[in-house]
Amino acid sequence: MACKRGALIVLEGVDKAGKTTQCKKLVQTLQQSGRAAEMMRFPDRTTTIGQLISAYLEKKSDLEDHTVHLLFSANRWELVPLMKKKLEQGTTLVVDRYAFSGAAFTSAKPGFCLDWCMQPDVGLPKPDLVMFLQLNPAEAALRGQFGEERYENRTFQRTVQQRFEELMKDSSVNWQVIDASQSVEEVHRNITNHSLNAINVAQNQPLGELWK
Ligand code: NYM
Numbered sequence: 001m002a003c004k005r006g007a008l009i010v011l012e013g014v015d016k017a018g019k020t021t022q023c024k025k026l027v028q029t030l031q032q033s034g035r036a037a038e039m040m041r042f043p044d045r046t047t048t049i050g051q052l053i054s055a056y057l058e059k060k061s062d063l064e065d066h067t068v069h070l071l072f073s074a075n076r077w078e079l080v081p082l083m084k085k086k087l088e089q090g091t092t093l094v095v096d097r098y099a100f101s102g103a104a105f106t107s108a109k110p111g112f113c114l115d116w117c118m119q120p121d122v123g124l125p126k127p128d129l130v131m132f133l134q135l136n137p138a139e140a141a142l143r144g145q146f147g148e149e150r151y152e153n154r155t156f157q158r159t160v161q162q163r164f165e166e167l168m169k170d171s172s173v174n175w176q177v178i179d180a181s182q183s184v185e186e187v188h189r190n191i192t193n194h195s196l197n198a199i200n201v202a203q204n205q206p207l208g209e210l211w212k
């Protein structure tokens with residue numbers, strides 16, 4: 001019998017919501033329960049394209065806005081063969097940001113509409129579950145200062161949050177909103193429950209295509 005496929009699970013949210021911490025904890029819990037699971041993150045700064053993106057985010061280089069948007073998308077597409085292979089082998093992928101960050105961040109810039117920003121990512125492997133870690137700006141501020149990278153300021157993040165809210169209206173995507181103001185352990189419990197459910201459902205379904 002062919003092995004059952006892994007689930008594609010994505011965590012999204014504005015900066016400081018706790019995505020990275022929760023991705024790591026989820027992978028650990030899944031592995032401890034005997035399930036194959038691996039973490040990925042976008043941008044993946046290790047590839048050649050990822051290094052261009054990283055230099056841009058660190059303000060070491062300037063890139064034209066459309067260009068960097070397409071690089072973020074290309075950085076996902078270049079990893080699609082690997083993602084598909086792992087999923088087919090039965091490994092669940094826990095992904096820190098995906099196409100939703102791509103569309104939300106670029107469309108928060110003047111002159112960009114959400115629809116244009118979504119197009120380059122149409123047809124990517126469709127997540128079986130997207131959890132949006134919801135944290136209000138006041139709460140996020142309590143978690144400390146933003147870093148030095150591009151986009152890490154309050155006005156921009158407020159617009160990003162609005163763009164995410166637009167994206168969450170799309171019922172073709174399995175969105176779950178998680179209250180990220182709870183304790184790390186409480187958030188983790190919520191995320192684990194949703195994930196186990198998604199893993200069960202996904203194993204009997206073909207992988208979908210995003211926004212198609
Ligand atoms: N970002 C992330 C984008 O602008 N477009 C994308 O497609 C993705 C995946 O990069 N502020 C932004 C959001 C973040 C920044 O992410 C780097 P991280 O998770 O801090 O490395």
Ligand code: MG
Nearest residue numbers: 015016147149
């Ligand atoms: Mg960050």
